[in-house]
Amino acid sequence: MMNQELVQLIEVQQWLYREARLLDSRRYDLWLELLDRDIRYQIPSRFSVRQGHVKDFSTWSVERELEVDHALPLIDDDLPALRHRVERLQTGMAWAETPPSITRRLVSNVMILGNDRDGCVSVVSTLIAAKVRGDQRVLFTAERRDRVVPASGEYRLRERYVVLDDTVLAAENLSTLF
């Protein structure tokens, strides 16, 4: 690995850790500042489907479980929608997060897949997120496929595609951002 690549990996890793820490400490105002104005934030629904050809592992892809005809995503947001999500929390009547949940995000398996032509860096990471409400704990596991864009000495999130591992979501709602 070249020095330059190593520096980029550490920068992106640190950016992801910082983002997770902002969310765990409920600084949604500062989190919004990490987003690019053209952000697309998606969590697809996942289904149990047959693999393609049983002898050909290349057809056993996760995508088959995500790209199902006529599926609806769990979240499909742009910047105004994400801002609205955050502003709603400040009304005092967003009951699913009033009082706020206790969350802990563990970001791991960070890999830079490449530098794209438009200047974005493609990065994947594994996320384990715990949410505690009252006396109940929910655990989410996911792969995040991000594209971040360098901007004024740090990065902005341009795209996030969260591959949750649940088919039927084992949670009463998705009030947690990943």
Place this chain on the structure above:
Amino acid sequence: MTEYSEYVAPDATWISPEIFSDLALYELEKKRVFGRSWLLLGHVSQLPKPGSFLRTYMGEESVLVTRDRSGKIRAHLNACRHRGYQVCQEDRGTSHRFQCRYHGWTYDSDGSLASVPGEESIYYKEIDKREWGLAPVARVETYKGLIFGNFDPDASTLEAFLGDMAWYLDIILDRRKGGTELLGPQRWRIASNWKVVAENHCGDEYHIGFAHGSVFPPDLGANRATPVLHGREIRPALGHGLGVNIFPDEMTPQEWLSVGLGTYPPHVYDYLLGIYDETVERLGAQRAHIGLIHGAVWPNFGMVPIVNSLRIIQPRSVCEVEMWSYCLVDRDAPANVKNWFATQTTRSFGPAGSFEQDDAGNWAAVTHSSFGPEARKHRLNLQMGAGHEERSERVPGELGLTASEINQRGFYLRWMHDMFGGAQS
């Protein structure tokens, strides 16, 4: 066990919390409610060609819905006739062959038993395969694209079961010649009894201003304490219920298109205005002036049509449901209109939706507090608007103000009727 007259008041102005948590009642519901009612299985658009299949539930029973080689839609229990193992493990797909992975019995998409390993050598050709097909759901019928199943061979027709509810359902199902298609589902689990969720869809406008106070401007009037101008709760028959806007004749479509959850972008506004004449032609001007807000078809088919959301409230235990939430769109709508509704449904009533997020906790809490024997001694109030039901020349059914608990009372009277017999109007 409690006398059943203690569960629901004769006029349903109170209910006992016991009905949300009693295991014996839940076991009885599986037979008397989910074993006898028409239950929503899906939509014909989900089974586009012969071999298309989907897996769903009727009550807690796993059900396989298929389109067979002749194009007919069929539903069977998803259980091998040898040892009962599910023959379909996938949510959906395309296949005419369903093979049990325990011993390899294989069924066709029409439910017939196609092959049995060892049929000649170890069964001595003595097994009559015609006798051992998948157990069919006794009745399968469609209503304007929606597929329903009923385990009861003696049940009334689907149309009779829907009654005047169909008159209202047409407003979303039949406003265009091309009909509709269904997107989804999004699926999530809630620690709630199914009735708590279903009655909310059926008739609870009261919670909107408060439980969803994060979404509405404060001037809306918390708790719907001020009745909504054109709003009405409507009870087409016991068990079914709707909240609607009935716009006066003198109001133009341009005017009432502005009464929604936010404003439509130009391409959606133009689309809705553009189909107005077609809707009037198909349904008449009277129904073209009615907007559906929320509703439920007995027992567990909920809807929030104001954002095109349909949902099946799948009971998984006495205190757990899976919410299966869909978006209904006109089949012939342009792609950018369909996409806009899909996004709006997701952002408002998906599991991360601005409305939906705050609902689940309420339903779980109501269920949770119904388990204690002390709590069960105390009845829950359901009297809002009782004795103030009205009739209208314009629309079928009984009417209440927005808000009124007319529909929840109908819901629990229907429950009493299905569970223990009794008057049904």
